[in-house]
Amino acid sequence: MKPRSLWMLLLTACMAGRGLALEAGTAVADITPDVQAFKVPLAGYGARMGRPATGVHDPLHAKVLYLRDGATRMALITCDLRSSTPEFKRQIVERCPAPGFTLDNVFVACSHTHDGPSMYPEKFWQMQFGKYDPKIVEIMSAAVAEALAKAVQNAVPVKVGYGAGRAEAFVHNRRFGYDAEKRKAAQETPVTEPVFRMLRVDGLDGSAKAVVVNFACHPTILSEKNMAISAEWPGVLQAEVEKAIPGAVAMFTNGAEGDQSPEGVQGTDEFERMRDFGTRLAAVMAPVAQAIETRPDCPIAYCRITPELPPLSFPEGAKTKYATYRKAAQEGLPRRAEIQILRIGPAAIVGLPGEPIMEVGQAVRQAVERQGLEHVLVAGLANDYIGYLVNEKEYAHGGYEVESRSYYGPGLGAFLAEHAGKAAATIGSHGATGPTHE
Numbered sequence: 001m002k003p004r005s006l007w008m009l010l011l012t013a014c015m016a017g018r019g020l021a022l023e024a025g026t027a028v029a030d031i032t033p034d035v036q037a038f039k040v041p042l043a044g045y046g047a048r049m050g051r052p053a054t055g056v057h058d059p060l061h062a063k064v065l066y067l068r069d070g071a072t073r074m075a076l077i078t079c080d081l082r083s084s085t086p087e088f089k090r091q092i093v094e095r096c097p098a099p100g101f102t103l104d105n106v107f108v109a110c111s112h113t114h115d116g117p118s119m120y121p122e123k124f125w126q127m128q129f130g131k132y133d134p135k136i137v138e139i140m141s142a143a144v145a146e147a148l149a150k151a152v153q154n155a156v157p158v159k160v161g162y163g164a165g166r167a168e169a170f171v172h173n174r175r176f177g178y179d180a181e182k183r184k185a186a187q188e189t190p191v192t193e194p195v196f197r198m199l200r201v202d203g204l205d206g207s208a209k210a211v212v213v214n215f216a217c218h219p220t221i222l223s224e225k226n227m228a229i230s231a232e233w234p235g236v237l238q239a240e241v242e243k244a245i246p247g248a249v250a251m252f253t254n255g256a257e258g259d260q261s262p263e264g265v266q267g268t269d270e271f272e273r274m275r276d277f278g279t280r281l282a283a284v285m286a287p288v289a290q291a292i293e294t295r296p297d298c299p300i301a302y303c304r305i306t307p308e309l310p311p312l313s314f315p316e317g318a319k320t321k322y323a324t325y326r327k328a329a330q331e332g333l334p335r336r337a338e339i340q341i342l343r344i345g346p347a348a349i350v351g352l353p354g355e356p357i358m359e360v361g362q363a364v365r366q367a368v369e370r371q372g373l374e375h376v377l378v379a380g381l382a383n384d385y386i387g388y389l390v391n392e393k394e395y396a397h398g399g400y401e402v403e404s405r406s407y408y409g410p411g412l413g414a415f416l417a418e419h420a421g422k423a424a425a426t427i428g429s430h431g432a433t434g435p436t437h438e
Contacts, residue, residue, distance in 0.1 A: 022298055023068045024201050025155035026210050026249040029147035031079065031140040032059040032229060033117050041130025043082040044114025045224035050130030053117075057228040057271065058235055060116055062144045063251045065201065065210050066151035067300050067344065074105040074302045074342055075148055076212065076349065078251040080231035081110040083354075083385040086338075087121060091141035098149040104304040106148075107340050107351055109253045110381040113219045115230040120385075122332030127325050156203055159294035162347050162375045163198045167284050170194055170277075171217045173358070174261040178399035191358045192260065196285055197377045199347060200248075200292040208248035211241055211289045212349075214377040215281075216255030216358065221262055221274045230271075233262070236278025237285070244286035253349065253379040256361020258388050258401060298345035301427040306336040307419045309386070313409035317398050333407050338383045339420055341368070343427050347375040350420055351382030356389040357401065360413035363391070367421030389413055 033040045039052040060080035067074050077092070089108045093101050118129035119137050126132050173190035176183065193216065201210040219232035231238075234252040241250035267273035312330060340351040350368055361378045368376045380389070388401040391413035395402055406412070 021157035021296060022160065022300065023155040024158040024209060025066045025151035025153065027064045027147040027150040027154065028249060029062045029143040030059055031062050031143050032056055033136050033140070035229065038133055038136055039131070040136065040229070041118040042115055042227065042229070043118040043120070043129040044116070046128045047224040048130070048227070050118070051227065052130070053229050054227040055229070057230040060229060060231055062140075062147060063249050064144070064147045064151040065212065065249070065251060066148065066155060068155055069300045072300055073100055074300060075101065075107065075151065076251070076342060077106065077108045077144060077148070078253055079108065079110045079144070080113055080235055081116045081119070082112055082114060083110050083381045084108040084383050085120060086384055088119065088137055088141055089383055091138065092144045092148065095142055095145035096148045097145070098152040101148065105302050107302075107342050107349065108383050109351060109379045111219060111231065111234040111252050112254050112257065112355070112381050113230065113232040113234065115222055115226060115228065115232055117229075122328070124325060124328040124332035127328060157296070158209060159202045159204060159296045160298050160344055161200045161202070161292040161294035163200065163288045163292040165196055165285065165288040167194045167196055167215065167281055169264050170262065170281060171260045172263040173259050175259040175357070175394065175397070175399055175401060179397040182397065193358055193362065196288075197375065198285070198289055198292065199344065199377070200289055200294055202294040204296065208245045210249045210251060211245060212251045212253065212377070213237070213241065213285060214253045214255050214379060216257040216260045216361065218257050218261045221265055221277055222270050226270060230274070233274050233278035233281070236275050237282050240279055240282030241286055241289065244282065245289055253377060254381055255378055256356040256358045257380060258355035258357035258360070258390065259394070260358060301343040302341065303423045303427050304338065304340040305419060305423045306338050309335055309337050310408045310411060310415060312407055315395070315398065315403050315406060318403040329407065334384060334386050337386060337416065337419070339416065339423055340383060341420075341423050341427060343373065346373055347377070348373040348424065349377045349379055351379050352389060352416060352420075353382060353384035354380060354386045354389045355401075355405070356380050356413070356416070357391070357394055359391050359394065360389050360416065363413060363417040364420045367417045368424040371421060371424035373424055389416060
């Protein structure tokens with residue numbers, strides 16, 4: 001569907017003649033840890049054994065999109081990090097000089113780079129990714145809080161638009177090698193969805209302010225051998241989109257990437273392949289972003305729920321692996337799931353606290369769409385991390401995502417889809433705003 005046709009749908013949910021203009025502001029913060037002042041273990045690969053970074057290949061950024069519609073305000077913050085933590089989000093909210101921000105209206109989404117700092121206070125995660133230094137997190141959260149305040153100061157009346165396209169031959173389903181004979185007998189086929197979704201924000205004069213990109217793919221072109229900090233290919237992608245659309249802050253949210261890995265990488269070394277992948281992907285996405293038509297006066301709303309998770313449950317094949325840190329897992333893993341939705345017109349960004357596989361992302365999108373939200377961006381790695389988010393079918397197949405990173409049993413995917421639908425029902429197409437806790 002062309003952007004113009006999509007916007008005919010968008011306009012049906014916009015509130016004409018309200019006398020209030022949607023406003024937005026953007027800001028960028030450098031959150032690259034100082035590897036000279038601190039020992040900075042890199043999160044993402046347990047094989048690094050908690051060793052600290054030896055340098056910085058390219059910087060890490062946090063980017064803020066602040067939206068205000070009358071008394072309603074909310075902020076999307078995207079970060080070049082493996083995943084967020086409740087502590088990181090709480091510090092951003094508490095440290096922001098601008099008033100009016102809470103855990104409910106601030107949404108933190110991470111790219112899932114495997115080359116950013118380990119920032120987890122729980123012993124369970126430190127046993128895998130290295131020692132936690134609270135000072136590193138404090139410095140990063142202070143920088144993001146200042147950027148959020150700056151975005152508030154920069155807010156101007158804006159127009160918003162939506163677009164989508166396909167990036168063929170960029171991803172493959174990495175789980176399909178597990179349990180191959182059973183899959184063949186069941187006539188299963190690999191599930192991929194190489195679709196990217198976008199939100200564009202322009203000033204009323206048409207000048208670009210922000211482009212939010214949503215795409216599902218692991219940033220794992222750099223291997224565990226790399227010991228330099230890097231935003232990986234999402235950093236390249238954002239930089240290239242910004243070159244193509246001058247004035248825009250490009251923001252990346254990862255989608256249902258739990259079983260989606262890069263395909264067709266090219267280059268003589270890892271960094272060259274990283275640059276190639278991000279540059280080619282941006283070349284596919286930028287024309288779609290450039291063609292998006294934006295319109296004013298779209299209502300915004302937000303919702304955050306924290307339902308109690310199913311009981312902790314370790315797969316049969318993982319019991320030996322977990323023997324050495326089972327107690328730490330039971331002490332450190334969350335008991336509630338943070339599910340958050342930001343709505344802009346009939347578009348919605350849905351945050352899940354972990355790594356959804358594609359089928360779970362699709363189920364969540366469908367549950368939210370049933371509540372009248374037509375353009376749904378599912379963002380994994382948002383606000384917290386509870387592991388891989390799999391469904392019953394994939395849980396039965398085992399493999400790494402189940403046996404090493406799945407903690408709440410085979411029904412977790414269905415649980416998240418159900419509760420995302422409930423959250424969407426509280427804001428629907430009517431614009432109710434505020435927290436809804438379960």
